Amino acid sequence: MSLTVNGETIQVPGDTTLDALIEKGTVSPTPGNLLAVDGSLLQEGGGKRFTAVLNGEPWEDGAARLPRDAALSVTDGADATEDYAEEEVSAPPTIEFSGVGAIHAYAGSGAAGKALRRTGAVSGLTVDEVVSEPVGEVVKKYNADTGGDKVVALTFDDGPWPDSTSAILDILAENDAKATFFTIGQQISGGNADVVKRAHDAGHQISSHSYDHASAGDGRGVDMGRQTPQEQVDEVLKGYEAIEAATGAAASHAFRTPGGNFSAETAQILQPHITAEIGWNIDTEDWRRPGAQAIADRIKQAKPGSIILMHDGGGDRSQTVEALRQALPYLKEQGYRFVTIDELLAYNDPAQM
Ligand SMILES: [Zn+2]
Known part of the structure; x- marks a missing residue:
């Protein structure tokens, strides 16, 4: 059957897959990297193997048969982030002292902040994505x-x-x-x-x-x-x-x-x-x-x-x-x-x- 790959029409066996095209060297996309939850490099080439578009739609399954007369574009793979667990954590209000005196009383202005804490399944690293910043609490001294x-x-x-x-x-x-x-x-x-x-x-x-x-x-x-x-x-x-x-x-x-x-x-x-x-x-x-x-x-x-x-x-x-x-x-x-x-x-x- 015929197939157009990156603008060039070629003849391929009827059961061809994108994996087969990569194996034969018809296309040679560079895989993306696997990143840790904090964005640091975890594994070079450990990300997505390729980016493919078939007849204008994303094509992600390298092992699936390609349809006849299709137009396929293949470019380098994107970076991927490791799997992670996510939990909500709260951040206590920061404290600001104001005034001078023997009584040190919370003025009731503060509120805890919220963050999503992500823990990487591979790296074990944690990062907090702030949802809402804590509001400072004033401790009045008077x-x-x-x-x-x-x-x-x-x-x-x-x-x-x-x-x-x-x-x-x-x-x-x-x-x-x-x-x-x-x-x-x-x-x-x-x-x-x-x-x-x-x-x-x-x-x-x-x-x-x-x-x-x-x-x-x-x-x-x-x-x-x-x-x-x-x-x-x-x-x-x-x-x-x-x-x-x-x-x-x-x-x-x-x-x-x-x-x-x-x-x-x-x-x-x-x-x-x-x-x-x-x-x-x-x-x-x-x-x-x-x-x-x-x-x-x-x-x-x-x-x-x-x-x-x-x-x-x-x-x-x-x-x-x-x-x-x-x-x-x-x-x-x-x-x-x-x-x-x-x-x-x-x-x-x-x-x-
Ligand atoms: Zn004492």
Whole structure:
């Protein structure tokens, strides 16, 4: 039969196929290359063997019989991409800090992005094709604006602790004061758990200060930023679980990081799990045990909306207890009330700060 190949009419056996024409050297298309999912060369000549058009239509089957009197054009093969598996992955919002202050609250502007992750069946390489970019989340740093209300937030870290947490609860009760306890989850057991329950029942806020003060992994007992993302998330979630097991109530999601180390990276990792990270306006440095008078003098410097950092755990806190005995009646005389962190946060919308 006759066949026109690349513009030249030739005579061929009736059962001729494109594979046969290539084998005889009638046409010699160069095969394309096989590419990995990321576009890199995986195998030279491993792509499509040829590009063929028969009577104006694509012709892909090299082993199929060619019809009589057909017009066939054959050119080089195209590159092919390896097979791949595809899954949807989400990208957390990037974090941008704005402002200055003791409260570090998510302003609610962010959204996760979406991407299709392709994993090559041959190369094992992965590439992400972005479907939607993440929208940045702003973490507003600000100090509470109470509109002149004379309120102060007393905060106690590193507890619960035998004796000192109870002693502090007694003084708070005597002064009709509410406070916030930033607890270490792994310490909430046995008698300590009973003290946390007592604090919760008395109306104090039980918040988390991590599960083990960033001791896991490479956190070195002070910095979650040294831990893996999963370890950081565990610090928060296990901290909440310990609180909820002791109090029977949901833990506040206002969190305080160990050492106050709250980088943009940590802010991004914790974003689904916390509403704010809480610093302080007045550091009493009570853990140094500078004397009850020195601690009391620092507490007395409070202004409306101040967050005051103290410790009920981590060692002998008798100076802190004695300082509170002096300072709380003094501040009450000045017209101050003592509120929890969540009550203080309710004064302002972070998006407006
Ligand atoms: Zn601490």
